[in-house]
Amino acid sequence: MCGRFAAELDYPEIAQILHAQPSAGLPGKSWNVSPTQTIAVIGQDAHGVNHLASAYWSLIPPTAESKKLPYPTFNxxxxxxxxxxxxxxxxxxxxxxxPVSGYYEWTAERKPYYFHAKDNRPLLLLGLYSWWLSRERANATWLLTATILTRDSVGIAAQIHDRMPVLCDPQHAQKWLNRSVSGDKILPEASAYGARLSQSLLASHEVAPLHGDGPELTEPYDEMMLRF
Structure with a gap:
């Protein structure tokens, strides 16, 4: 699964790489992002234009009566x-x-590990988005919501947890975002490609228990211990 991640992102660079138009009010840097918080997502509109925008992390289907669902939808x-x-x-x-800087996963013994690209470039995680019309206030408003897709873990990720986010690279991102491409075809392809990509792309290390927020959360656990 993927229930926590770090996002120290250069939005202009990401927008350029993914040929996206950035929206105003994108979320600030955080090293401890959790479900229901605001995250950055790239999606394509009906005219084929990619947008980099803020979204609520937990997908709410259009038919939902409330933002509070009886089951988790962040993955x-x-x-x-x-x-x-x-x-x-x-x-x-x-x-x-x-886009994320890296993501956290826990072992069965609740030891947290941080997964990131070997070259420390942002990871591109595959996801889904949905617009939900909120009627919880006097004025109805549209809310962009999103979920992160997961698959069976492979490589080093399989040593920590049985599920992992599905990864992508800029070369395959445009096909994934293309709304004219059917999900029936591209989801199986993307899962297989993400598995191959992760085995060459990912590195990981143990980190200290996640408390608060800051870049120190992503530092290797043994280096943190040397400070005391």
């Missing part, structure tokens, strides 16, 4: 997204990319 299994009513519509045409 979706790529293997079953097309079959799940919550995610099916988004999986067919509303695909997204979530």
């Amino acid at each position: 979706a299994r790529i293997e079953s997204a097309l079959d799940r009513p919550t995610f099916a519509q988004a999986a067919r045409h509303n695909r997204a990319i979530i």
Whole structure:
């Protein structure tokens, strides 16, 4: 799964790499992003234009009555997204990319590990997005929501947890975002490609328990201990 990540991002660079138009009010830097917080996502509109925008991290389907769902939606299994009513519509045409600096995962013994690119460039995680019309206040407003797709872990990720986010690279990002490409075709391809990419791209190290926020959260645990 992927329930926590770091986002120390250069938005102009990401917008350039993914040919996206950046929106105003993108989230600030954080090294401890959790579900229901605001995250940066890239998605394509009906005219084929990519946008870098802020989204609520937990996908809310258009039919939902409330933002508070009885089940978690911050992750979706790529293997079953097309079959799940919550995610099916988004999986067919509303695909997204979530840029992160790295993500955290825990062992069965609750030891946290930080996964990142070997060259420390941002990771591009595959996701889905959905617009939800909020009627919880007097004035109805549209809310952009998103989920991160996961698959069976491979490589070093499999040593820590049985699920991992599906990775992408800039070369394959445009096909993933293209709304004219059917999800039936691209989801299986993207899952297989993400597995191959992760084995050459990812590095990881143990970190201290996550408390608060700051760049020190991503530092190797043994280096943190040397400070005392």
